[in-house]
Amino acid sequence: MxxxxxxxxxxxxxxxxxxxxxxxxxxxxxxxxxxxTQQQLPQKWHLNGLSKNGLSNDTQTILKNGQKYELFYLVDTGKGLKANQQRTRWARSVTSDLTTFKVEDNADIKPLSQQESVATGSIVKDVDNLSGHGKNSLLAYATKYINGNQWTYMWYLTNQGEKWHVANNGKPVAKPYKEGKDFRDPHVIYDAEAKQFVMTVAEADDNNHMKIGFYTSKNGTTWQYTDSFYSPRDLGTLEVPEIHQIYQKSNNQKQWILFFGANGFADDFQKSTGSYYVVGQLKNGQFEAKTGPERVDFGTDYYAAHNYQENNEQLLGFGWMGNWDYINYVSDDIKYKGNYSAFRKMFLSSDNKLKTSKIITNGLFNTKKTTVLVKAHSKSQVKTSKAAYKISTIINGHQDITIKSKNGDSNVSFHFNNFDKKLTVHRQSNYVTNDSYNKDYNINLWGDWSEKVDFYVDQYSIEVFWPNTGQVATFAKYSNDSGDNIVFDNLDNKNSSLIVQEMK
CATH class of the missing domain: 1.20.5 (Single alpha-helices involved in coiled-coils or other helix-helix interfaces)
Structure with a gap:
């Protein structure tokens, strides 16, 4: 027993x-x-979209919590633009080094019913408890799409809390002046000098022209219209605005930068959607522009970007690596759609140019260098075995660099004409059935006729960086191959060299 x-x-x-x-x-x-981790993701040191069945798109906010960054971004379930159907919500990832990411996916900014979607917005810290939710509480604002309307709703997170709560009894805190009008993408900051919140929002006027509206609030809930910004150039639909105060790096002059996305290209020589900025002054909710719109990134795939103020002179930014002209035509054979750029550090020069000082890779390319001498009027080829690598070279006069997958499913060619300061980019992918992806794209270059250029490449992206001038151009690349053939065609009468470093 x-x-x-x-x-x-x-x-x-x-x-x-x-x-x-x-x-x-x-x-x-x-x-x-x-x-x-960067070994598991097709974009090796970038944040990838969460959904394999839909796509990820607009960035929302970067929060710094100790040594960690919290990244909020929009996830589209892939159900399409059908009325009265839940489609988008926020997702969240955490990183300490901006090259490896833990997907938490526990953002509470989400739809409450199947009849609504939560779209783009922002998060601000309430340092003086103007909202009554507690000192240093976090306030989140986002657009909800409900029955054809775009309204702004609010959530809050107390200083010691872990769960977001719906604010204002679940009622919208801001609406357009007329039912059914565009009124989306609220970005809220705290203006410490005026002791009030300032909101920028993409909205339509009586003639359905898109503009950036400015609103102020003393409590975060009740908003008063103060001003509007219209682009002096017709850039199509304006979206995803945000504003930051920054000091010029060289002379410590305080400026305000208004960022926005332009989802059209009416008179823009770039012929692509993109992220833009305007430098000016903000006073009591009114914005006075000093410059015209300029590109933040000169490529085709840097949109709906968000910037984090690291200090008085420096912004940390990342953008959605997608383009509405062709993102919906990317084959389902590509697992992740609408990925994100590498993080970059930016500053404002004394002539009001926003420049990139660094592409963040955290030593991933401190590996053995393969150096190839490319003689004048000759070609050289380098093969890579890994999907992620860095190319460095000096561009003199005329050169062509072509990056082609080993299995031939994609190629991207760059034709540099440094005498005329032009770059022409042409792309082809077996996974994109849309002419907008394949057409040539032209970029006006800065700097001297001879410039150092770095290419950061992985399976889904190419980011071209001119470290001396601070210019950067981001391009989506769609391939299911790991490893590329790089062809350097030196059309100049001067020898050059190509340095390739594969990721660790």
Missing amino acids: QRHRVRKLLSIIMAGIVLFSIGWLICLKNNNSKNM
């Missing part, structure tokens, strides 16, 4: 161990699936 009891007890213990082991393995698998 005693032996039977012992045997039964051992059986229970063994069963418990087995169940614990299974549970531990499941937990480990789930954790690994959410703790994305």
Whole structure:
């Protein structure tokens, strides 16, 4: 009898161990699936879109919490633009180094019913407790699409809290002046000098022309219209605005930068959607522009970007690597759609140019260099075995650089004409059935006739960086191959060299 009891007890213990082991393995698998690393992702040191069945698009906010960054971005479920159907919500990822990301996906800024979608917005810290939710509480604002209307709703997170709460009894805190008008993408900052919140929002006027509206609030809930910004150039639909105060790096002069996306290209020589900025002054909710619109990034795939104020002189930014002209035509064979750019550090020069000082890779390319001498009027080729690598070269006069996948499913060619300061980019992918992706794209270059250029390449992206001038151009690249053939065609009468470093 005693032996039977012992045997039964051992059986229970063994069963418990087995169940614990299974549970531990499941937990480990789930954790690994959410703790994305640069080895697992097709964009090796970038944040990838969360959804494999839909796409990710607009960035929302970067928050700094100790040594960690919290990244909020929009996830589209892929259901399409159908009325009265839940489609978009916020997602959240965490990173300490801006090159590896843990997908938490626990953002509480989300739809409450199947009849609404939560879209783009922002988060601001209430340092003086103007809202009454507590000193240093966080206030989130986002557009909800409900029955053809675009309204602004609010959430709050207390200083010691872990869960976001719906504010204002679930009622909208801001609406357009007329039902059914465009009124979206609220970005809210705290103006410490005026002790009030300032909101920028993309909205339509009586003639359905898009503009950036300015609103102020003393409590974060009640908003008063103060001003509007119209682009002096017709850039099509204006979206995703945000404003930051920054000091020029060289002379410490305080300026305000208004950022916005332009989802059209009416008179823009770039012929592509993109992120723009205007430098000016903000006083009591009214914005006076000093410059015309300029590109933040000169490529085709840097949109709906967000910037974090690291200090008085420096912004940390990243953007959605997508383009509405062709993102919906990308084949489902591409697992992640609408990924994100590498993080970059930016500053404002004394002549009011926003420049990139660094593309953040955190030493991923401190590897053995493959250096190839490319003689005048000759071609050289380098093959890479990994999907992620860096190319460095000096562009003199005329050169062509072509990056082609080994299996031939995609190629991107860059034709540099440094005498005329022009770059022409041409792309082809078997996974994009849209002419807008394939057409030539032209960029006006800065700097001297001879310039250092770095290419940061992985499976889904190419970011071209001119470190001496601070110019950057971002391009989506769609391929299912790991490794590329790089062809350098030196059309100049001067020898050059090509340096390739694969990722660790």
